[in-house]
Amino acid sequence: MAALSESASPEAAASPEAVFHDEKHASYLVAVSKNTEAIEFVLTEYMRMSGVYWGLTAMALLGRDVHKEMDGDAVVAWVLRCQHPCGGFGGGEGHDPHLLYTLSALQILALLGALDKCDGAKAAAYVAALQQGDGSFHGDEWGEVDTRFSYCALSSLAILGELWNRSPPLIDVAKAVDFVDRCRNFDGGYGAVPGAESHAGQIFCCVGALAIAKRLDLVDGTLLGWWLAERQCDSGGLNGRPEKQADVCYSWWILSSLTILGRSHWIDEAKLAAFILECQEGDGGGVADRPGNMADVFHTFFGIGGLSLLSWFDGTAYAGRPAIDPVFALPAPLVAELGLEASVCPRATASLLETWARARDEAKATPPPSP
Amino acid sequence: MHGRKKQTQPPSAEAVAALAKKAANYRKLSAIALAAKAAKKHDDATFAVVEKLLTVNPDVHTLWNFRKEMLLARAGDGGAVAVGPELALTAACLKKQPKSYGSWYHRLWAVRREPARAPAELELCAEFLKLDERNFHCWNYRRDVSRLAGESPADVLAYARGRLDANFSNYSAFHELAAHLPRTLDRETARRELDVARQALFCEPDDQSAWWYHADVLRRCEAEADLVDAEIATLRELRDLEPGSKWPALALLRLLLRTPRAATHVEVARLHADLRRIDPAHAHMYGADVPVI
Ligand SMILES: [Zn+2]
Numbered sequence: 001m002a003a004l005s006e007s008a009s010p011e012a013a014a015s016p017e018a019v020f021h022d023e024k025h026a027s028y029l030v031a032v033s034k035n036t037e038a039i040e041f042v043l044t045e046y047m048r049m050s051g052v053y054w055g056l057t058a059m060a061l062l063g064r065d066v067h068k069e070m071d072g073d074a075v076v077a078w079v080l081r082c083q084h085p086c087g088g089f090g091g092g093e094g095h096d097p098h099l100l101y102t103l104s105a106l107q108i109l110a111l112l113g114a115l116d117k118c119d120g121a122k123a124a125a126y127v128a129a130l131q132q133g134d135g136s137f138h139g140d141e142w143g144e145v146d147t148r149f150s151y152c153a154l155s156s157l158a159i160l161g162e163l164w165n166r167s168p169p170l171i172d173v174a175k176a177v178d179f180v181d182r183c184r185n186f187d188g189g190y191g192a193v194p195g196a197e198s199h200a201g202q203i204f205c206c207v208g209a210l211a212i213a214k215r216l217d218l219v220d221g222t223l224l225g226w227w228l229a230e231r232q233c234d235s236g237g238l239n240g241r242p243e244k245q246a247d248v249c250y251s252w253w254i255l256s257s258l259t260i261l262g263r264s265h266w267i268d269e270a271k272l273a274a275f276i277l278e279c280q281e282g283d284g285g286g287v288a289d290r291p292g293n294m295a296d297v298f299h300t301f302f303g304i305g306g307l308s309l310l311s312w313f314d315g316t317a318y319a320g321r322p323a324i325d326p327v328f329a330l331p332a333p334l335v336a337e338l339g340l341e342a343s344v345c346p347r348a349t350a351s352l353l354e355t356w357a358r359a360r361d362e363a364k365a366t367p368p369p370s371p
Numbered sequence: 372m373h374g375r376k377k378q379t380q381p382p383s384a385e386a387v388a389a390l391a392k393k394a395a396n397y398r399k400l401s402a403i404a405l406a407a408k409a410a411k412k413h414d415d416a417t418f419a420v421v422e423k424l425l426t427v428n429p430d431v432h433t434l435w436n437f438r439k440e441m442l443l444a445r446a447g448d449g450g451a452v453a454v455g456p457e458l459a460l461t462a463a464c465l466k467k468q469p470k471s472y473g474s475w476y477h478r479l480w481a482v483r484r485e486p487a488r489a490p491a492e493l494e495l496c497a498e499f500l501k502l503d504e505r506n507f508h509c510w511n512y513r514r515d516v517s518r519l520a521g522e523s524p525a526d527v528l529a530y531a532r533g534r535l536d537a538n539f540s541n542y543s544a545f546h547e548l549a550a551h552l553p554r555t556l557d558r559e560t561a562r563r564e565l566d567v568a569r570q571a572l573f574c575e576p577d578d579q580s581a582w583w584y585h586a587d588v589l590r591r592c593e594a595e596a597d598l599v600d601a602e603i604a605t606l607r608e609l610r611d612l613e614p615g616s617k618w619p620a621l622a623l624l625r626l627l628l629r630t631p632r633a634a635t636h637v638e639v640a641r642l643h644a645d646l647r648r649i650d651p652a653h654a655h656m657y658g659a660d661v662p663v664i
Contacts, residue, residue: 038394039390039391041394043394045401046430046432047430094405094408096432096433142439142476143480186584187549187583192511195550196507196511197511227583241542242542242583244505267656268652289374351662357662
């Protein structure tokens, strides 16, 4: 069935700002993936794997046939060429393997139903070998440590089906959890390493890692939920840290974290949706970081992902599209099909104020561990 | 990918041609570098190409890795890598791109090989944090070189307090203070830290930075009843001065809900209603019902 024209969509009549440029976004995502001569393409070649993951997932959320419209066979062949003998994947051909791109590669293969085509055992061994004695993960053989890599490792192993039920286990999940917990801060958020400031992107990685490890009990949901909710700015958009500008990519990092914590209703969801819609490029398609800026594939994915988490498509002409999973950042039906498990908190029924009023009777929330 | 304004007019033919030339040139050099990496070529010409590419695009981890490989190979067994040129190169890259993960990590890798350089690195951090006081990459790097330089917690705190003296709207600096607080505060420390927060709160009650620190300090001194009572009085005063501000109302309500002996239903109900009116975006977070004290 041909997609409905934008002017005919029911939400367009309600408010001119509420137009979702469905067709244009799809053409934009296809065009960007083919415009290999552009300077932006050339300069980001080292992280193409993530770019392709963003583009494919965005297309999947638009309800498209990703395999057909994004040249799935060629993408799979290319991803396989990026796997190194060590098992890790590079961001592009000739680029070094890294946990960031290993996760992106596995997500792409999962999207295209081609996980069995790569050497999964080797990929899992590569990931596992990067775990350190303190539970943290190096990003690659050069030794950088960051909680982003903890998420990449746990998610990668989960997608490969190698996280649980292995005897002996490939990694020490309890230690991985312990390291993430040591990165918890006074505001309930998480940083890149112990002692580092809370940042929305980092918080998603840590909350996501704890969700995969089924240890959300370690998160101070009230405090962190409050901090995350206060990221909403007057514009309706979300920022990544206090006193910073709103940016569409935080629609994903913050909203997914709030969803995992069962508190997405602590922000004004309609206002956030309006902000994301305002960041669309009306002419060429795609979503930008802020209104009036140039679109890119990164913000296009996070913008569409944000709208999906907000269930914004329900009740529009675009209803029935796959929702995005807040932990694995893949279409929910695919996550179910792969049997990926993670814990997600039920929607919090107590308000922040009620929790505060109650908390005085209980043991006071433990402050984060001292450095 | 951030902060690029949409062009109102299509770029000129010259601009398009210049970008195309830049892209073609970059692509050519990049192919040379990656081929050399695969062939384990470590000669001067390769070294120069990789350095050139890194100055243009400091985010490419593969090229930083290759540079490290070449440095180690060229130093030979037991030879030392010359750290000075690495500091010069990463300084140039970071001036161009202060949020480049690869550049900060390469710099740390180099300094770890010659920790005597760490004290000078603290000065570089000071320069970068003057340009962008919230650059978390630089704050993170500062923590690493601070350890290498053997700074004491008191030195670290003095630095963070200095940043707050320059501008109290600095959440990164408040984070640093909070990270060093003990689990429970003695009266003297609590009083001092509440003062630090208060100075900021009274200047700019709508700036969140200090409010989070304020809440944290209070959480760590809840047993000190007279301190809490004094803070409630202070917040009532601030609220009278700034009736339209959300944060004084929220902080006061939080404290009252945790200190029921000081609260009345009337005051709690009014704060609850005011918050829902001033900040309707968070209506669900506040809840529809007045919390019971
Ligand atoms: Zn962004």
